[in-house]
Amino acid sequence: MRIRTLFATAAIVLFLTSCGGPKKVDTIVVNGVIYTVDSSFSTAQAMAIKDGLIVATGTDAEILAAYTATEKIDAKGQAVYPGFIDAHAHFVGYGKSLFQVDLFGTTSWEEAVERVKVFAAAHPELAWIEGRGWDQNKWPGKKYPTNALLNTLFPNTPVVLQRVDGHAAIANQKAFDIAGVKPGQTIVGGEVETKNGILTGVLIDNAKGLVYGSIPAVTKQTYTQWLQAAQQNCFAQGLTTVTDCGLDMSDINIIDTLQQEGKINMRLFAMLSDNPENLTAYLKRGPYKTDKLFVNGFKVYADGALGSRGACLLHSYEDRKDWSGFLLANISHYDSLASVLAASKFQMCTHAIGDSANRQILNIYNKYLQKGNDRRWRIEHAQVVNPADFNLFGAAAVVPSVQPTHATSDMYWAAERLGNERMKGAYAYKQLMDQNGWIPLGTDFPVEDISPFKTFLASVGRVDAKGFPEGGFQSENALSREQTIRGMTIWAAKASFLEKEVGSLEAGKKADFIILAQDLMQVPVNKILDTKVVATYSGGKKVF
Numbered sequence: 001m002r003i004r005t006l007f008a009t010a011a012i013v014l015f016l017t018s019c020g021g022p023k024k025v026d027t028i029v030v031n032g033v034i035y036t037v038d039s040s041f042s043t044a045q046a047m048a049i050k051d052g053l054i055v056a057t058g059t060d061a062e063i064l065a066a067y068t069a070t071e072k073i074d075a076k077g078q079a080v081y082p083g084f085i086d087a088h089a090h091f092v093g094y095g096k097s098l099f100q101v102d103l104f105g106t107t108s109w110e111e112a113v114e115r116v117k118v119f120a121a122a123h124p125e126l127a128w129i130e131g132r133g134w135d136q137n138k139w140p141g142k143k144y145p146t147n148a149l150l151n152t153l154f155p156n157t158p159v160v161l162q163r164v165d166g167h168a169a170i171a172n173q174k175a176f177d178i179a180g181v182k183p184g185q186t187i188v189g190g191e192v193e194t195k196n197g198i199l200t201g202v203l204i205d206n207a208k209g210l211v212y213g214s215i216p217a218v219t220k221q222t223y224t225q226w227l228q229a230a231q232q233n234c235f236a237q238g239l240t241t242v243t244d245c246g247l248d249m250s251d252i253n254i255i256d257t258l259q260q261e262g263k264i265n266m267r268l269f270a271m272l273s274d275n276p277e278n279l280t281a282y283l284k285r286g287p288y289k290t291d292k293l294f295v296n297g298f299k300v301y302a303d304g305a306l307g308s309r310g311a312c313l314l315h316s317y318e319d320r321k322d323w324s325g326f327l328l329a330n331i332s333h334y335d336s337l338a339s340v341l342a343a344s345k346f347q348m349c350t351h352a353i354g355d356s357a358n359r360q361i362l363n364i365y366n367k368y369l370q371k372g373n374d375r376r377w378r379i380e381h382a383q384v385v386n387p388a389d390f391n392l393f394g395a396a397a398v399v400p401s402v403q404p405t406h407a408t409s410d411m412y413w414a415a416e417r418l419g420n421e422r423m424k425g426a427y428a429y430k431q432l433m434d435q436n437g438w439i440p441l442g443t444d445f446p447v448e449d450i451s452p453f454k455t456f457l458a459s460v461g462r463v464d465a466k467g468f469p470e471g472g473f474q475s476e477n478a479l480s481r482e483q484t485i486r487g488m489t490i491w492a493a494k495a496s497f498l499e500k501e502v503g504s505l506e507a508g509k510k511a512d513f514i515i516l517a518q519d520l521m522q523v524p525v526n527k528i529l530d531t532k533v534v535a536t537y538s539g540g541k542k543v544f
Helices: 003-015 058-068 092-096 110-123 148-153 173-179 206-211 220-236 250-262 276-285 331-344 355-368 393-395 405-412 412-420 429-436 452-460 481-488 492-493 525-530
Strands: 021-028 033-035 045-049 055-059 069-073 079-082 086-089 129-134 159-164 168-171 188-196 197-205 239-247 267-271 293-301 345-350 379-381 399-401 514-515 533-538
Touching: 021 058, 045 058, 045 069, 055 058, 058 069, 069 429, 079 086, 086 220, 086 481, 086 492, 092 220, 092 239, 110 129, 110 148, 110 159, 148 173, 159 188, 159 206, 168 173, 168 206, 173 197, 173 206, 188 206, 197 206, 220 239, 220 533, 239 250, 239 492, 239 533, 250 267, 250 276, 250 293, 267 276, 276 293, 293 331, 331 345, 345 355, 355 379, 355 393, 393 429, 399 429, 405 452, 452 481, 452 525, 481 492
Parallel strands: 021 069, 033 079, 086 239, 129 159, 239 267, 267 293, 293 345, 345 379, 379 399
Antiparallel strands: 021 045, 045 055, 079 514, 159 168, 168 197, 188 197, 514 533
């Protein structure tokens, strides 16, 4: 333990014991290696908790002398960390995906369709068959499929299957008939793929809405099932706070109700989707905050994804010389929205993948933000940045919100899309962190695996779950273990203006903490994924 922390704790103990003996608290944690993730990254042995808040940290002797508790938790010498915070995910979408056709890891289109058949047979009550997770980059030929097989197998049931990144989908003809989609139809910021006058089934970016808008709304009961399943899996992974990027007002209302009813205990930072309804409603009322919910940002989409060639690049794709992607709206939309949000208290949080998208949004941010501001406007992903544009993050204190496992998922094919020269500014998390001195980390689940341990591995080791590649992918952009833990806790909290409440184990903060079977600060890189969560606590209460 750092000397400064020892003196501070000793002073607290002396004060308390001089005022009538040990103080009554609810819970005392002892015999742990507690990483407080305070400004000094100091450690402690014990922690006192009352009314869901941390009262003090210190040595076992100090805490036991100063406090008495109804419950004592023996950490058994194991590592204790603040509850992990996912700085960029899709909590509702993840919950929904748990009740759809699981297409993650399919090795061919035929395998994907076979999974649809099995799912449909098991769920004859469903009016629509939905699925998610396919990735043509992992299939022979790496080409988009067509819906011919779906049309044959499901002539009377609408089927729509979303790509792993959520930026493309394939729908069958029945779905198109219901939605009224026709060959040759066009839409700003999207593509309805047509070949020889026939719909192939593939929908890119905004075109997906043509079909998804026709799917009937779900009941509150179904929605509750989604969120409870998502929450259970999050707590099992040590996640106690999740940033959900892109929700509608109706989502917020249901989540708020379920939290108030005690049916959902996950803390959520919610970004509202960029649409007129959300803007009209929330710009009038301002940010909304409860103990477990904070609505304070607008999620904006500048472009699509690299895997579906929807990322907007400054120059043509290396593997498609006639194509450089596109923005999902006219540039005037982003400028006018930035002007409106600059006059509000909301954060602007913009998805930008390609170097062109990043440049255009960063220029707009710099137009409305002053140097040294504390608005914490964010670029979500910041995946491909031109070397000349990195300074635009620091110049306007723009927060790069990144997902380390994107690098280790994309590394197998990213250079084919970008070429070696552009790769130098891709997945450059160390360069991005250096701009402001801090960086929040997330997963983008369900696009990537929910596991924060895979985030830690990809950030520190720059390798995937198989340990590939030896020596790490662009290892010069690896973050240190301390930086990574901060990115998964206090920096993730800071990115959402929650750092005074969660993200570290300090007096006055919520008692969100986890006990791990092995210490991430010590375990060899090749053993990181063996880490197990022993217990997860939210507000001092055990939730896993």
